[in-house]
Structure formats: structure tokens, C-alpha cells
Amino acid sequence: MEMDWLLLAEVSLAGLGTGGLYALTALAFVIIYKATRVVNLAIGEILMLGAYAFFGLAAGWALPWWVAALGALAVAGVFGAVVERTIIRPMLGESPISVFMVTVGLGSMLVGVVELIWTADPHRLPEFMPNTPILIGDAFLAPKIGYGFMVAAAVIAVFVLLFRFWRGGVALRATASDQAAAYSVGINVPGVFSLAWIVACMVAAGAGILVGSIGGISSTMGVFGLSVLVVVIVGGLDSVPGALVAGLLVGLVEALAGAYLGGEFKLLATFSLLVAVLMVHPYGLFGTREIERL
């Protein structure tokens, strides 16, 4: 049998495209983990919240798509601020496992709320991306995946620059590195926690709008978070570059396994990747060594 190079290229491109969205959502996870050391298992459901808020504003209230998108980001930001202030911060100093269980509960609550308002039926998001096909060489890439990837890449790039060069990025990394020392140099540590949750929830919501516009939305779309969890474990819970590399890697592996082995092998392939990486690098590809007392 002859190798079909064009098919391989198209499958790989689609995989990398999805990987960009994994990377974006993983970034949201990493921001919260870095600042507050909370393993947020609700990240997939927060992504869903963003998609549904967009749906509600764009389809329900018939707002222009970009107003709806900004509105959805705002909803997610407020949600992040409230959750951090009322649920997470009071749990400061408790065992990481109880905090992590609370985020699991938060996730199921969000699913409940969404089903209550919009039912469990799947919906389609209003079209807002150009639908001219993208050709890279001879390879065809679905336009939504292509544009979704570009938006994700742009947002990620902005964040990488902010982490490096913005003073607030330095405050976040300082807090991540040593909380008491961060206080001692005048950093408002609770303020950093708050900001991290707000920003991360907005990033996840943005990813939700992109994911939802590619595959539609439903109350089960939070399972996207499962792949993201694999991504952050592979990349290292507290590593931004790790989230990016592992996001692309997991997207690629999933797509290749789906195309060449069959859809049912996707999960097996990603978890094999997870096990393989953890055997060589117990803290993920780029993770910090001393962490993880889970």
C-alpha cells in the first residue's frame, strides 16, 4: 500500500489546529496553577460556560458576534473573580486535595446550570469565521480549525510577552516562586490570585467560543478538559512552554491515532503518550522539579 502523503499532511494540520486550542485552554489551567497552586479540574466546564454565554448573547439576544464574544469573556471574568473570592480563597492553607475536589464540584454545578437554562441538547453557534478553505501547499485545512488556531496562537503569544515583560507578569511569577517572599517585597498576593482566576477564566471562555464554533456546543463539551488535563500533565503543571508544546503534541497524536487506527484509539494514544512522558520526566516535559505534593 502506498503512503498517502497528502492525507498525512491534512490529518497532521487538523491535529495541530486542535492542539492550538488545547494549548490555549492549558494556558488557562497553568495560570491558575502557577499563581495559586490550585489544580482546577473545572477548566473544561468554564470553557463550556464561555461557549454558552456566547451562545446566549449571540443567538438568544441576537447581539453582533463580537459584542457577544466580549460579553462572554466578561461573564467568565466575573465568574472567576467570584469563585476565587468566595470559594477558593477561604480554602487557602487547606489540603490541595480538598481544593481540587471543590473544583470538581464546581464543574458539575456548571453543567447543571447550563442544562437548566439551555437543556442538554446540542446547539450550533452562530457562524462568525470566514469559511473560505485554507490551502497549505496542496493540503486542505478546515477554515474554522485554521482560524481558531490563529486566534489561539495570537492570544498565547500575547500572554508569553506579558509574562516576560509586563510588571504584573513578574508579580505572578514571583508569587508562583515564593508566596511569602512575594508579600515581603510588597506584592499584593491575594490580588495576584484574583487576577489569575479572572484572566484564566476569560482565556478558557475564549477557547470555549472557538471550540464551540468548530464542533457545536453541548453540556458534555466539558470533556474537552480531560484532554487538557493530559496536556498539562505532559507539559508540566506550572509551565507555559510546556502547555504549548504538549498541546500541539497531544492534538497531533490524537488526530493521527483517530485517522490511522480508528476513533476509539484516540484516548488510548494520548494516555500512552502521558505514561511514556511521565516515565522519562515525572514532572512533565517542562515542569518544575520540587512541586507536587498532591
Add this chain to the structure above:
Amino acid sequence: MTAAPILEVTNIEVIYKKTIQVLRGLSLAVPKGEIVALLGSNGAGKSTTLKAVSNLLSLENGAVSAGSIRFAGTDVSTLRPHELVRSGLFHVMEGRRIFEDLTVDENLVAATYARTGSAAARFDLVYEYFPNLHTRRGVRAGYLSGGEQQMLAIGRALVAEPQLILLDEPSLGLSPKLVEEIFTIIARINAEQRVSMLLVEQNAAIAFAVANYGYIMESGRIVIDGPVERLTRDQDVREFYLGLGGEGGARSYRDIKHYKRRKRWLS
């Protein structure tokens, strides 16, 4: 007549986790512009005293259960740690606690949160006191030597331009030569920047070389205090803290004392 002290600690008691009492009625004062040394054996409660003053105690489940702490005339108990830093009280914690994943420069940037005005000139000042750091400014702080890390910890305090620095064992784990170097700079900073200091040390000889006044504490309270000149003549202090028998001189640290004299001369 002496001016009001910049720091006044009166009869404080500190309890960790609501059960373990560590300080039992401790009082001390730091006059404006001076260096005051706080000495004592391991576990006496020196670091706890500093954390009580900077309010970092709350991060470790500790609390001041009695007494009062006044910085520049105001009670500190209601201020959160970062607010206290912004009001001019900077705590250089035990074990340096630099941000290892950040570069030297970024460590200083982090310290700009301690101030409201521009900090650019302060960076130059830090690099003037510690030229070594300048050549390593782009390096991740975790890769610095212990001495350089201590310099960076003090550098962060300089960026903050505080009125009072709490210094917790700056000599920890450093070679005698480096200790002398760092204390020379501490004395210079005190003299040139007019910043008051409360200095916790195990090395009593070096602390006395820079300090004007000393307190010695045991199990949570002050047992001896007095001007350094008197403490160095005290028989018990000589024996137990300076490690000297009846006679023989303490290590002289002449160069450092020079700054102490000069400052007195200036003021």
C-alpha cells in the same frame, strides 16, 4: 534628647497555631537611623519577632496575642504585609528567599511593588553597591552563589527605599570573608541611605561591629540589652555570645567600624 524610635515593640506575645507560645512579653525599640542587633541562640524567637513586626506571621498561622507594635508612630496590626512594605518597612527574610526562577533584574522589578514612585534610579543604586550583581543581571537568580543571593535580597530592600529594614541572619552560610564584605555594605547603606535596621544575627561579633545597640533574647524574651560598647564589656556576653574567655580581643572588623564612626561623625 532622643527622637521617637522608628520601631517600638512593647510586651508582645506570639502564638503559633493557637497553641505554641513563642514570644513572652518581648519589648524592644529601634531609634531612627541606627542599627539595632537582636541576638540569641537557635529557636529563641528572633525570626518570629521579625515576622511579628512585618505581619508575615499570619502566613504561618501565627498571631500576636498581646502587646503592641508601632512603626513610625502607627500601629501595624491592621496593615496587611504588602501594605506595610509600601509604608516603608522592609523585611529581608531568613534564608534570602530570592525568586529563583526570575532573573536578577526581575527580582528587583518584583521589589518595585514596594514603592509608589519610579524605581529606575534605585536599580542603579543597587548595582553601585553590588557591582557583581550588575554583571549577572540577566542570570536566573537560582544560579547565583549564596553570597550573591544575599546581595540580591538586600538589593531588593534598597529598591523599596524603606525607612526600616529587618535583616534576618544575613551571614547565614557565607564564608567569613564574604560576611565581612556584606556587613561592610550593610554599614555603608545605613550610613549613606539613612535607613534604620533591626539586625538578627548568630554571629554576635559581626553584629556588634555594625550595631549601636544590642538586645539578647532567650526563649521568647529579652534577657540583656544595652549599647554595644557596654555589651562587649559584659562578662556573660563575652563568654556566651562572643565566644571569648576573660581576655583577648574579639575579631576586630576594623574596616566596618570605620563606617559606624563616620556616621556618628556625620550626624
